[in-house]
Amino acid sequence: MAINRQNQKTPMPEQRPEERVSNFEEVAHGYTAEMAQNEAARCLDCKHRPCVSGCPVNVQIPDFIKLITEGDFEGAYRTIRQTNSLPAVCGRVCPQEVQCEAKCVRGIKGEPVAIGRLERFAADYYMNSSTEKPDALRQNGHRVAIIGSGPAGLACAGDLAKLGYEVTIFEAFHAPGGVLTYGIPEFRLPKAIVEREIEMLREMGVRIETNMVIGKTLSVDELFEQGFEAVFIGSGAGLPGFLGIPGEGLVGVMSANEFLTRINLMKAYRDDYDTPVRHSKRAAVIGGGNVAMDAARCAKRLGAETVYVVYRRSEAEMPARLEEIHHAKEEGIEFIFLTAPVKIHGDEDGQVSALECVRMELGEPDQTGRRRPVEIEGSNHLIEVDTVIVAIGNTPNPLIRMTTPGLKTDRKGCVVVDENMMTSREGVFAGGDAVTGAATVILAMGAGKKAAAGIDRYIRAKSEGKEI
């Protein structure tokens, strides 16, 4: 097939910004078959496959793209699914610009191939049209418990189920999905998609038990007593950080976790659900990551007239995905860079009235390689707001480490693992944000897969001689 020489990505249809700021429906509509084939034809099918090396879960990118050019969309999906258990999710939320697409040769002169959009297309096509059921898997009689049904846990479960393990996932919330369900908003990742991906795991025999707060309802040791031979901790990084500045106890100051959980998990944006959520007129979101973008865009959709994103570094250092920053700007979110909050002011009722900030300048690079922001003295100023949403990062939840004797964690509370993702406790593995601190969906999935391989080796070694 002839290579499409077009230098730009094939545009993906989207809801217009002025329309979408008043609804929670998905922003991007996805490619049609024709658009997908047009975009797929931009792939050079390079021999050395640089894109694959940029993928944390090793998706065979040129292979699936080739199948799209040939019109075998279901085949493309199956190729992705061989190494990625959540294609429809990854196509939407992966930071492709720093992974696969960053390595794409087409990106040297022009834009890289839109790998993420093509992955999304293949996954959506398959989900909408295929009636295939996963093959009945031969179970090997070994049981593995997974704590947390977020990206790490789901990826680990998917790989283990394929290997024949009987997998049970324990989820603390009433609905599975972890951050895919409580964190990422509907307009970026429709919950129906998350549910379908999870349904496919269930069809593979994975059991999911909700309302199970491991560390409280059951301990890790009790899971072993119940006959599980290995445990995977994928409990994420759910403990929100606060600023530690005066006024944080005022009404109208909340963590992005609280704000987003009310909206996404508890569907507070829908009239038919009971959960209340704060509707602000002027909101400030503190932080520069994807969570900050999500919170800002949710606040706007709930009717805020003005939403600021206040970030202490400059735009170049923002950790959010480019597409989210771009979408947020289109939706009228106002970015205030090189600015850090120092105090939150309140009125006599204890309600937020203003955010006091200082201006920053960039100094020498810090350990992360980003230039460290330094306060400009005497630059204090007030930004009038009624709501402050803190999105400066999360650390691992302490419940499991507090209740699992012998589980080693580092200074930040992250679980320490070896090269097989095994913790200091034999048979207990961990991966994802619980190990790394807050990172991305795809890195957590990569860790879950690696842990699945480690668990498989561990159980095989333990039952050596016996057939698995």
Add this chain to the structure above:
Amino acid sequence: MYRVLRKRVLNPSVTWMDVEAPLVARKAKAGQFVILRVNETGERIPLTIADYDREKGSVTIIFQKVGGTTRLLDTLEEGDYILDFAGPLGRPTEIEGVGKVAVVGGGVGCAIAYPAAKAFYNSGAWVDMISGFRSRDLIILEDEMAAVSRRLFVMTDDGSNGSKGFVTDKLKELLEQGESYDLVFAVGPVPMMRAVSELTRQYGVKTVVSMNPIMIDGTGMCGGCRVTVGGEVKFACVDGPEFDGHKIDWDEAVKRLSQYRREEQNCRLFGQI
């Protein structure tokens, strides 16, 4: 799904429910709570575990109909199901090393004071219990509280049961008489817990209160339940819900209670009774 095994009306606005939740019952201890959701469109709310029966696998919750969710919960009858019921969450009441304790309950807060009193009583401590209600018709759990205390003082604001006054009046009287408590444990509306804490501070008696702020997950994830204690931010769901009453920033706690009043639907365990 969690079946309602037994329902009792304690007073026109307070209901007792035994819920089938064997895993929660197996681990439950006094002072802990559950997060429940009545149905798919319902809110997640915390309710303190008032009692439990490990053999039957049941957990008792006692709630006052103060908001949308508790009214919805109250529509359930025996044999009906609660959709979600997770726990036990929070730290249990610390009962060790307490020889003599005054347990103070205000209104429906007695539903939390009762299991605490029971835990102290069963550990061999001397328990004086003071409970307060607006009037005689609203008194709940009198027999239960009497069974787990050496002395029970039931006070009413209007004196309709013969003992007029606030719980703080009775507590002050006891402290003035020279009763020496290792601990005062208070639970009820925030203004009541604050008043108890301010009183006991004058007598130098250690005081623990049970905070029941707004929360959604109960596992440390949202931070909505944060309370400033001794200048440090604590999460009631994982660090509490019980804290040193002399160290709580009460001004802040009072204001935070009103968080979603504007948006309402907000259901809380404590209202004035």
